[in-house]
Amino acid sequence: MTERGTVCLTFDFDAISLWAARDMTSPGPVSRGEFGAYAIPRILRLLDTYGITSTFFIPGHTLETYPEQSEAVHDAGHEIALHGYLHEPVSTLDREAELAVLKRASSLIKDLTGTPPAGHRTPSFDFTPHTVELLEEIGVDYDSSLMGTDHKPYLARTGDQHHPDGPFEFGRISRVVELPVSWTLDDYPHLEFVRTPAGVMPGLQDPHAMFRRFLGDVRYMVRHTEDGVLTVTLHPQVIGRGDRMLALEEFIVGCLDLGVAFAPCNDTSRRYRDHLEASL
Numbered sequence: 001m002t003e004r005g006t007v008c009l010t011f012d013f014d015a016i017s018l019w020a021a022r023d024m025t026s027p028g029p030v031s032r033g034e035f036g037a038y039a040i041p042r043i044l045r046l047l048d049t050y051g052i053t054s055t056f057f058i059p060g061h062t063l064e065t066y067p068e069q070s071e072a073v074h075d076a077g078h079e080i081a082l083h084g085y086l087h088e089p090v091s092t093l094d095r096e097a098e099l100a101v102l103k104r105a106s107s108l109i110k111d112l113t114g115t116p117p118a119g120h121r122t123p124s125f126d127f128t129p130h131t132v133e134l135l136e137e138i139g140v141d142y143d144s145s146l147m148g149t150d151h152k153p154y155l156a157r158t159g160d161q162h163h164p165d166g167p168f169e170f171g172r173i174s175r176v177v178e179l180p181v182s183w184t185l186d187d188y189p190h191l192e193f194v195r196t197p198a199g200v201m202p203g204l205q206d207p208h209a210m211f212r213r214f215l216g217d218v219r220y221m222v223r224h225t226e227d228g229v230l231t232v233t234l235h236p237q238v239i240g241r242g243d244r245m246l247a248l249e250e251f252i253v254g255c256l257d258l259g260v261a262f263a264p265c266n267d268t269s270r271r272y273r274d275h276l277e278a279s280l
Helices: 027-049 060-065 067-075 093-114 133-140 187-191 207-224 242-257 265-278
Strands: 004-014 055-058 078-083 154-158 172-178 192-198 199-201 228-235
Touching: 004 265, 027 067, 027 242, 055 060, 055 067, 060 067, 060 093, 067 078, 067 093, 078 093, 078 199, 078 265, 093 133, 133 154, 133 172, 154 265, 172 265, 187 228, 207 228, 207 242, 228 265
Parallel strands: 004 055, 004 228, 055 078
Antiparallel strands: 154 172, 192 199
């Protein structure tokens, strides 16, 4: 166990899939996705500088569209985990379609890495009543999409029931370890300007201020939670620009100064599993 805690620094390498899933395939949004691939080398250099191993959640579409960059991520020793095929909002899929997406993307990851993926994150932290049981079915060890805690991994449930005239009914505890996330620890809503028919997400905040808030969460974890885990979600097409990369480096240095460790999600979930299952 790591007494002062662990930060899982994760990257959602969505590239063009993020925009294609929204039917935004004109040259403008596609170029925004392209920048994600362009930024991969500089992200890998930064991680290598500080000896950090991360988890990259990569949609199948990105694996097929940018095989060289995806292979570079794998060759650098980083984990590659599931993130849909075309960044699909899974709540629009029925059980069979969601399973088909998981199997298709899992096969692509296995083709690249030689092993099935250990982990999963739904696109946009979307979820369905079937997601956990489908992850169990295909043998995934952990998920990182839910927000039930902040610094403590837990075992995800399946089969919850909402009764409009009574209390919420919690379902079965699964064997899928949940490494919780939060929109407050995600660079996309803080930094990206997006205009769609549904409205405008303004973004474009100061990345240094954003990472100071992120570091505040790390500081709170160190102070109040023994062996806590904080999962940070970044996107190459968002964080990969110059000043934002400098802000990310400041965050990394700040975490190291606090004495926390960096680790990929697969190692972290394995480290917690025995303890979580023993507590049932």
